[in-house]
Amino acid sequence: MPSDTDHKWAFYTCSCFITENIFLEEFKLHVRFQSEHQFRSDYQAVLKKLGCGTDKQFKDILNKIAEEVERRQSFDVKSAERAAVIKAVYTPLHKHVYHLQESYLAPEFKQMVDYCRGKEAVEEGLLRLMRTEAAPRVYRFPVFERTFCDDLIEELEHFEQSAAPKGRPNTMNHYGVLLNELGFDDGFVTPLRERFLQPLTSLLYPDAGGLCLDSHKAFVVKYDMHEDLDLSYHYDNAEVTLNVSLGKEFTEGNLYFGDMRQVPLSETACTELEHKVTEGLLHRGQHMHGALPISSGQRWNLVVWMRASEKRNKLCPMCNKKPSLVVGEGFADGFTQDSGSSLLQNVSCVLH
Numbered sequence: 551m552p553s554d555t556d557h558k559w560a561f562y563t564c565s566c567f568i569t570e571n572i573f574l575e576e577f578k579l580h581v582r583f584q585s586e587h588q589f590r591s592d593y594q595a596v597l598k599k600l601g602c603g604t605d606k607q608f609k610d611i612l613n614k615i616a617e618e619v620e621r622r623q624s625f626d627v628k629s630a631e632r633a634a635v636i637k638a639v640y641t642p643l644h645k646h647v648y649h650l651q652e653s654y655l656a657p658e659f660k661q662m663v664d665y666c667r668g669k670e671a672v673e674e675g676l677l678r679l680m681r682t683e684a685a686p687r688v689y690r691f692p693v694f695e696r697t698f699c700d701d702l703i704e705e706l707e708h709f710e711q712s713a714a715p716k717g718r719p720n721t722m723n724h725y726g727v728l729l730n731e732l733g734f735d736d737g738f739v740t741p742l743r744e745r746f747l748q749p750l751t752s753l754l755y756p757d758a759g760g761l762c763l764d765s766h767k768a769f770v771v772k773y774d775m776h777e778d779l780d781l782s783y784h785y786d787n788a789e790v791t792l793n794v795s796l797g798k799e800f801t802e803g804n805l806y807f808g809d810m811r812q813v814p815l816s817e818t819a820c821t822e823l824e825h826k827v828t829e830g831l832l833h834r835g836q837h838m839h840g841a842l843p844i845s846s847g848q849r850w851n852l853v854v855w856m857r858a859s860e861k862r863n864k865l866c867p868m869c870n871k872k873p874s875l876v877v878g879e880g881f882a883d884g885f886t887q888d889s890g891s892s893l894l895q896n897v898s899c900v901l902h
């Protein structure tokens with residue numbers, strides 16, 4: 551029986567994972583930390599302007615960064631340990647949600663995928679997709695049936711309440727679930743990406759890696775009045791992202807999209823989009839976005855960061871350099887060694 555960590559080839563992380571994009575929550579600032587000297591010269595003045603005036607405050611920041619670097623250095627080992635413990639001790643409430651069935655998917659979504667898969671009908675499929683454009687190159691369409699969303703949330707709440715160990719999605723989200731650790735990759739997320747999302751992304755984002763998305767990182771984020779309320783403006787470590795609203799009841803918490811990350815915020819006008827339960831938003835990972843605070847209720851979203859090794863092997867989207875590869879767990883951050891996988895990648899990088 552293959553496990554969630556068996557893949558056709560090995561995946562890697564870029565070494566910048568340790569030093570880049572460290573989020574300073576109180577200042578809503580992403581920073582790079584290579585050495586204290588570099589950090590002081592890059593950020594001391596900026597941080598002062600943002601209200602970090604005393605030596606003590608600066609020292610606190612350095613301590614937080616050290617903690618985050620340590621968390622990142624041990625992340626892979628700890629994540630593999632958590633996955634093994636979860637497998638051994640956790641009994642799911644709804645086993646069926648771990649295996650994707652067509653009946654979980656909204657009929658409109660399946661229809662769109664069918665159009666895109668059918669070679670002669672590609673153009674019609676594309677037109678259908680274009681009609682779902684909610685902001686420049688951001689597409690909104692129904693993805694799941696409501697009953698599936700409810701079952702998935704119930705399963706995740708059951709997991710939350712269990713004694714099993716939990717990792718968190720990323721530095722900006724404190725609540726939510728890493729789906730690979732819970733065992734969702736092989737039976738659910740990989741088939742969703744390969745069979746249903748890739749036909750759409752091939753047509754919509756051929757320039758952004760959409761033709762050959764060969765791995766992913768999937769997680770669920772959760773916002774609650776007593777927990778995280780919003781998500782700061784950011785870009786994803788992904789070529790293409792799917793973000794599906796699962797529920798429950800909530801008010802506000804709209805997503806907003808700016809421009810690609812190369813464009814300064816001062817030159818960016820943002821578009822706000824309402825997120826509706828069962829619907830997904832598909833966008834390029836480098837398209838900057840954030841989530842506004844909810845004002846009541848609880849908001850759960852399934853987020854799939856899809857990666858194209860062929861694209862990111864040339865340029866790491868997080869440090870903008872040729873990646874320097876470090877061995878990782880499972881899909882890691884989606885990089886591959888150029889040799890060895892290229893043949894297989896060429897086979898999968900066609901419109902289908």
Ligand SMILES: O=C(O)CCC(=O)C(=O)O
Binds near residue numbers: 841
């Ligand atoms: O909460 C949301 O809808 C946004 C989540 C997101 O952008 C992310 O996790 O990368």
Ligand SMILES: [Fe+2]
Binds near residue numbers: 785786
């Ligand atoms: Fe995001």
